[in-house]
Amino acid sequence: MEKHSRLAIKSSYSDLVINVGKVTLGESNRKKLQKVQREKEKVKVIQAACALLNSGGGVIQLEMANNDENLVEMGLDLEAALRTLILFSNLQVFFKTKQQGKCYYIFVKSWSTDTFLEDISVKPRICSLSSSLYCRSGTSVFLMDSGKAFSFLKTKKTNAKSSGKEPSREISKVIHPDLHDVDPTYCVFQKDHFERGEVMPFPESQFIEFKQFATKHIEQYTKDTILEYIPAFANTEGGYLVIGVDDKSRKVLGCAKENVDRDSLKKKIEEAIQKLSCVHFCQCQCQIDFTVKILDVLDKGELYGYACVIGVKQFCGAVFSGVPSSWMVKGKDVCSLTTEEWLSMMVDTDPDLRQLCKDFESQLSLSNSPPQSRPVYSKKGLEHKKDLQQLLFPVTPGCLKYTPESLQKELFLQNEGLEELINRQIDPFSQGILILSTSWAVDLNLEEKQGVICDALLIAQNRPPILYTVLREQDAEGQSYCTRVAFTLKQKLVNMGGYTGNLCITTKVLHLSPERSAESSAGSGSVIDYPSSYHLADTQQMEALLQSLVIVLLGFRSLLSDQLGCEVLNLLTAKQYKIFSKNLRKNKELFIHGLPGSGKTIMATKIMEKIRNTFHCKTNEILYICENKPLKNFIRDKNICQAVTRKSFMKYDFTHTQHIIIDEAQNFRTEDGDWYRKAKTITQRDTDCPRILWIFLDYFQTSHVEDIGLPALSAQYPREELTRVVRNADQIARYLQRVLQRVRKNPPRNIPHEPLKMCLEAKWARDVQGTLSIKKNLTLNAIVMYVADTCKLLFERGYSPKDVAVLVSTARDVKKYQQELLKAMRKKGIVCLTNANDMGGDHIVLDSVRRFSGLERSIVFGIHPSTVKAAILYNILACLVSRANQHLHILWQRDVEEEFQTKTG
Template sequence: METHPSLEVKGSCPDLTIYAGEVTIGEEDRNKMDPKKRKMEKTRITEAACALLNSGGGLIAMQMTNKSEHPVEMGQDLEKSLRELIMSSNIQGFFETKQQQDQFYIFVKSWSCSPEDGFTKPRICSLGSSLYCGSLTSKVAMDSREAFDFLKGKKRCVKCSPTDDRANKIPGATCQNSLVSNPAFEIFQSKKLEYGQCLLFSESTFIQFKQFSTKHVQEYMKNIIPEYISAFANTQGGYLFIGVDDKSIILGCPKDNVDRDPLKTVVNETISKLPVFHFCSSKDKDKVSYETRVIDVFQEGNLYGYLCVIKVEPFCCAVFSEAPISWMVDKEKGVYRLNTEEWVHMMVDVDPEAASKNLSKDFECQLNLSNSPPHCRPVYSKKGLEHKVDLQQHLFQVSPDHLKYTPEALWSELCFEHEGLEDLVKQQIRSFSCGLLILSRSWAVDLNLEEKQEVICDALLIAENSPPILYTILGEQDEQGQDYCTRTAFTLKQKLVNTGGYTGRVCVMTKVLCLSSQNNNKTNGGSVSPIIYPSSYNLTNIQEMQDLLQALVIVLLNFRSFLSDQLGCEILNLLTAQQYEILSKSLRKTRELFVHGLPGSGKTIIAMRIMEKIRNTFHCETDKILYICENQPLRDFIQAKNICQAVTRKTFMKEYFETNRIQHIIVDEAQNFCTEDGNWYEKAKGITRRMKCCPGILWIFLDYFQTSHLKKSGLPNFLCQFPKEELTQVVRNADKIAEFLQQELRKIRDNPPFNIPQGSLSMFHGFYWAHGVSGTHEITYLTLEKMVSYVADKCDVFFSKGYSPQDIAVLFSTDREKKAYEHMFLREMRKRKRASQMNDESICHSNMFDSIRRFSGLERSIVFGINPIATEQPISHNLLLCLASRAMKHLYILYLSTPEGQS
């Protein structure tokens, strides 16, 4: 990674701050400067601006070399370079300036690629693309917008033409070697030429003439070759003649100035270093196809020197003259330059809707990439679930006539616990009449940072005519309090832009308050930074507040979608309000919790998020958190997330955990646990309560409706499961599958197995799902042979539509049946066209075949249930419910039509 040698990142401000050193400010003084020094300063400022634009915004701080008591303008050359950077004359759209004594600041808003003047902007801004193309008789450097269009076109061309035949991809490529259509090829084939000979062709898009430099021949060639090779390779190929003047006269290079072999060597070395990027699957991934000829040039029968000709083939994708010139900044890394691969990926980010035809059908876009900052990931929620606007209104509603404290229950709780807190906070915010004060026991933990235990609470003020302000309230004075508040505010600002997609100007101001202090204004002095931000950073009306709060909803409720791995690009989903309210509980106040969730309500998602919260709240390593489930596939799925240790119940009961590092335990799918190996609940409780003064976390997730056995579960009596929370909104399944789940839930409620508590059945009344997602639910009776063909045919159709084995589960009633029949289904699949192109290892690695019980807690887009009949009749509907809830989109239940398997 190439870091910037002369730009320093300051870490004591709640915003990204780049210190650019000493700079001369003002048109008059800049005109008097040495041109070389003026250019160096301009480059430094422009590179700092590029880094901030691409990294969520911030400010450039500089020391003015020219002292001035009166405000001065920035300077026309600096303004021009910033206009060129953003490809717009509206410099105030992204930059504002301010002078404070001898300090000069440029406030930078985050880049966003919203269309302007009818043109679509690239995803990031750059000082240079390093991409060239041929145009008439010139090579032309592509600006960012042209490079963006060029790369999109190349990507589209490769997608539409899977073959790697370059001649078919680029018009005119087949003409290069034709003696009739291209006389340059005849010269290229020559063994000797005459000094002063006039070539019978002139410069064109495919032919360029350059003369040799009289001094430093090899250095000169290293400088000119990259741009011409990039231009030819990115257009339709061509010839670079070095040793011909612009009148087509052969001059060559005198033999006294250069030898033949070094000429070829410098060409080969220079071209081998050119960065390339492939959208296709070319075998020659790092190669530009070219050929070099060094031709003897004679004068009056004697060898005078040499002519160098490079014949370049059109390239399938993109060839750069060097790495693109684009910068980013990180608080830890500093200012750094993107490499070619990073730059291309950010310029033409993967469109998830293009990657999945079903995404736009089943999901609603909450944040797309067409008008968002560079680091943003696309955010989708399942159709029918709350939109970010609805979530904002539910969680953070703004009233036009008063300042609201939220959550109200937490505010009341904090005021009861801490005498004087209410007066302290109200004194600070008494001048604000419209907005929200959003309280949290730790905003740091909410943002996936470590908690500071000395903090009583944090309060985020979103108010009219003010920038956002983060208040940190301490019980006693603490030197580290300001660092904590600054770090939290900095992270919040970055996430509002880079995760939440907020495109307005924003900086989160900080203030540390102390309950024991008599005068908080004197002791803490407002913002940690003396820099006064322009008034444009204030939220001026309710609409601006709501826009910011909707970005905050994405920051707080996002989680990485399980679709990300399937689509090859990161997609974020949003929690429901019901899920978020459980997740936002104080872990210090809720050490033990039973979470009852109906099928498909997102219990495992909450379990994963709560383990991340445990890590930050208690400053613990992942090996102190234990996740327990019944089945190996779910254990492996969680283990791969690297957020905890994950074991099955059997392993938990066999191994000795009391004396090791485990402090916190999360139990998932607990309704399927049993006591055959001992009392798992008492063991888990004993481990988490080992430290009497500070017990660990024990959260248990379960759904009695999905109980798949009649043994004793080991769970405490239903009435003793306290505190208890419920998840009743189904977020996983398509409409037809959800309707089927509702039918099965009703049957279980009306005729429950004896081991399901009566009190748990009332959850059925809360069952509802997100309508709007179409899907399939079919029940079919077939012989075993026809059943095998049916599944193979269906899978072949799904594979042809772009699905993979990772999207499909074929589930049997028992593991014994899976082992008995799996090979029959595999053998039949191999006969089909698409499946035959996949090896058995890829299908087995996908865990496509499994039993219903072992697949509990997991999900797939397509699920086939093979004769799902329970060996114990009272739980037949529970087994069917467990099967159906695994299917997100398509569910096929296949019963044997023979007497032995007839349902």
């Protein structure tokens, strides 16, 4: 993005506020301005408005250059410019104005296309002053507005996707050299000269444009003409631009030879066309197909000068005359978008989930959300954002509710006077919800501030949202903290949560006096008086805002992002969120027991992000420990912690470590020492500083019969349970449930029986379609051919190698199957095979079930899930089954099934 430093964001507000400086307002006042000054002021306003429309909304602050004491209107030219940005929709939908003394405010709502465009098929994702895309219509050239540009680009993208390669379409007969017998234009343009005064035997048309040469600055005029007409022909159906012919009389006039150099003119024309920005939607990276011909113009047999004919074919993608005029806010600057950025955002659409993830339900679609939003999905059968909102943040008619109640009681009990202080603040409000948090900053992935007792977000009827920060004592930085949190919350509610209504968040800082009763701090930061349309008018508006808040608080980056090549969010379940939202200072140690596929590793990742912001930690101060290298590498690549295996943890000292998260703890062993004692020692080194030790485990997936090293179940306290399976399709989940029952009835000796009752409470998303295929009595060759054939079929349906894992029982089995599997794959044209250490590449993973613990793929092939230890056969099978999201194929090698039945009885 290119910066526009003359427009900067004011940082003392809880909203995006752009001060554009002095602007003359009022229709009569603006008419008196010189044209240059009027345009200069208009450009400042239009850039700021476009940037805010594309960046979640905000406020334009103007200083009135005129001395009117009475209220004045904006000015017709400014209003007209704003209308062009919003495709001539109702100006009041996106812009409200207010004059306060010499200050004039334009309140800008975020751009969205859900209810505001009459033509619902025209939904550009962003606003633009100019698309820089021209098209041909009849004998005219038009600059496409953002709506027409969106339709044009959408068609181009669809055509390229459906055909794989969209060649140049040669619709115009003037482009066809084989039609010279019926096409007079072909005959004319094959000549090497014209006679001056000669009349062209055909008029201007969709495919022909006549232009005269300029009298001065001939090469520059020609270049400017090319920037308009050549992209227009290329973006439509091709055609000819003829320079040197009068468009009314059709007479050849040419340009005198004394005024132009023939070779230089041709070179300049070719350079100008080659510099045009071309964007492709297909694999073909072809250039504009054009021909430049300089013809002599004769006058009574003598050379008078020259005419120019430029023929161009229809282009497969889009040809721009320049960089589109569109802006966004980036950091503290207003920046213009590059052509590539503009195009990417303009045609951005929801990912195609028909094949890969047809069982996901859209929670937020790009088709009706603000420009910077990303799509949000959840597994079908899990709570919808509306259900989560009703569960976590309910709005009760005629009632003002505090939530969460447990935190309310804790805060009021521990802070004398806090209840009185908060009740006094919210007493005037009769309906809504007050959402308490020990730190809204941490909830929004910001760093916590010391001295904050709590933050409270009030969503109440007939008021804009209010964020309260309660400090223990007066703090000069308190207001800036509250403003920064409110600013971040507002941006996320729109740009992440997809809220499309008018939105501002006001702030208020309170403090508790240590010696006397509770006091209210007057500080409320820089204040802008927003219009009443920014008030939440009714329950429907409050709930819509709270559903956006659900996405902000419960959203996390989905593993689908890597598979689809675009950013996609999923939502936590209500139970996951309740665990995640725990006060870390009150829950320094916690054991989380989760069924297979219940999202333990996702929880571990999010809790480390929360630790970092709560305790202001560096990456090397948070330690993630697991048993296997593939999972360690997967977490390490997220750059939120130091990740090690248990063996490395026992081998080295970790002097800088303050907090520890342990994942897949059921697979730990004590062969290298007491890992739990060492972790406890590290996190209890400093009793004055709270340090975190959270342990995630699943006894059902225990992969050995040795001592695990966990404390006795009675000592695993406090303890939480995750019983909702969120990973697996219905058929896979039901089969997993049967396997878990076998584990519960015949557990290995090294795990307690009591936690295994969790499987009786298991829940999963019903009717999520998937595949479970169990093949028995297969030879080794039949197994590898089945995997190869099935992969080829799946890849033809749109899956890719990075969706597939082939899992065997042991590392020895990996070596046994690798060569045979590669041979079978190569016969099908598939050669991408690697182990689980490389989860990020576009490869099929071949590894053992144990090493794949904690990871997942859409498609899993499990080859004869057996092991030498009969006691954990069903544990290994449970681990295998739970790795598959959509499709699971279990393949039994001949004689192995009998061995399995013998070992398990």
